[in-house]
Amino acid sequence: SHFGMVCRYVAGASNLPFFPIRSYYESDIPRVNPKIVPMTSPYDDATEVYVVPPLRPDVSIVHAQRADASGDAQIWGLLGCQKEAAFAGKRVIVVCEEVVEESVIRQDPNRTVIPGVVVDAVVEEPFACHPSFAQGYYDRDNAFYLEWDRIARDPERLATWLKEWVFDLGTHADYREKRGAAHWDALRPGDAMSGEVNYGRYA
Template sequence: MTMRDAIAAFVHDGDTVAIEGFTHLIPTAAGHEIIRQGRRNLTVVRMTADIVVDQMLAGGCVARLVSSFVGNSSAGSLGELRRRIEHALPEPLEFEEYSHYGMVCRYLAGAQRLPFYPLRSYAGSDLVAVNDGIRTVTSPYPGPDGRQERIHVVPPVNPDVTIVHAQRADRAGNTQIWGLTGVQAEAVFAARRAVVVVEEVVDDEVVRSDPNRTVIPAHAVDAVVACPRGAHPSFAQGYYDRDNAFYRAWSHISKDPERLREWMERWVHGTRNHAEYVALLGEEHWAGLAVGEALSLPVDYGRRL
């Protein structure tokens, strides 16, 4: 599908939308299309709420954020997010916070259709006091000392739609990722619908020749969108590098509401699609993000004679 058609079909006002990708392969272009289509009152689930979340907030799309980290990826702050949480400007943001592993467990519970998921790492944490989604239960099994332990649990998350970015997929949706991976597979299986955005759609034979790179299988995917350079300013291993200058600039852009509004008008509302965004950046900019070749050695999977 095109990005426009995929977002129109699978993202609706009031939905819970998971947007995943850890440092690498962040589906920024999908976030921009959600803004262009004027979606409202979304609950956004993203472990590492970063620039794309700040932009979706500035676009008026997000009413509630569920996350385990907020920040501009070691390059500064998120101005729009801070204004909403710290000062309720221009309106408040409902924020539900977990640890990274707490979010992983929520996706695992959602993917496995479990009622909750146990974890030990909240012992002594202040998060328990500020998030009533973190509960304690009594283990039905006695421990080595004969006592039944009390342990923290988190609820499942089952998004209406999960959106992830990846390097490549075939037309059926068998999706391959290499380099940094996060919880893309778990987030996809937890969701009712899934949109996979890729740098390129490849022939079936390419995927079959290297099956172990298939992180997300076709039966879990509802739409495949080809969107080259769609993870910018994050990177896609083997395709383009991280745009560190953009990350550094974003703190200054988002700190000033007027400057942020002007940026959104030019780069998101002023472009019809991601191809226009890419063209607006210019080939010289992309040349600076080019990566060299680092081939993986071939593997002999073997076959019957």
């Protein structure tokens, strides 16, 4: 399950041999996945849980709204499990909407979800989440998803689409250009600025 995968990332990020999870009960998933193992709690009245093994990707690629050149990455809105995936990865690539100066990151440190110390590379790639969204930068492209549902059901149409929009394009910048500026402008949200806080200046 999706939550089971998150728990595996947590185990990998925490250097744990496994992670306990209760949500597999009353499901068929443990029956078909031998990596999901039942375990009895050693601390109470023999509560049964399942455990999942750690997940440590060779490379974790995570998305952030902004990062500095050192890889300190800031995320706001829905966080998902990007922090856990980053800390679990043997190598980490941060893809961000914009690279900013370190001073910008330092002005709002609590939004720094992924510290540069675990990051191996930073890639600035606007609209990298499309057709999904990046909070404050662009909205979810619902028209794309509706069209994709129809495309994906037809193997010939899918092959044609992949050739035009993936294989025949050299870079993501080519993809953005092919979509056109009007397409991206239509996805941009209005402003809803966050309130300021006072971190205090200390001697």
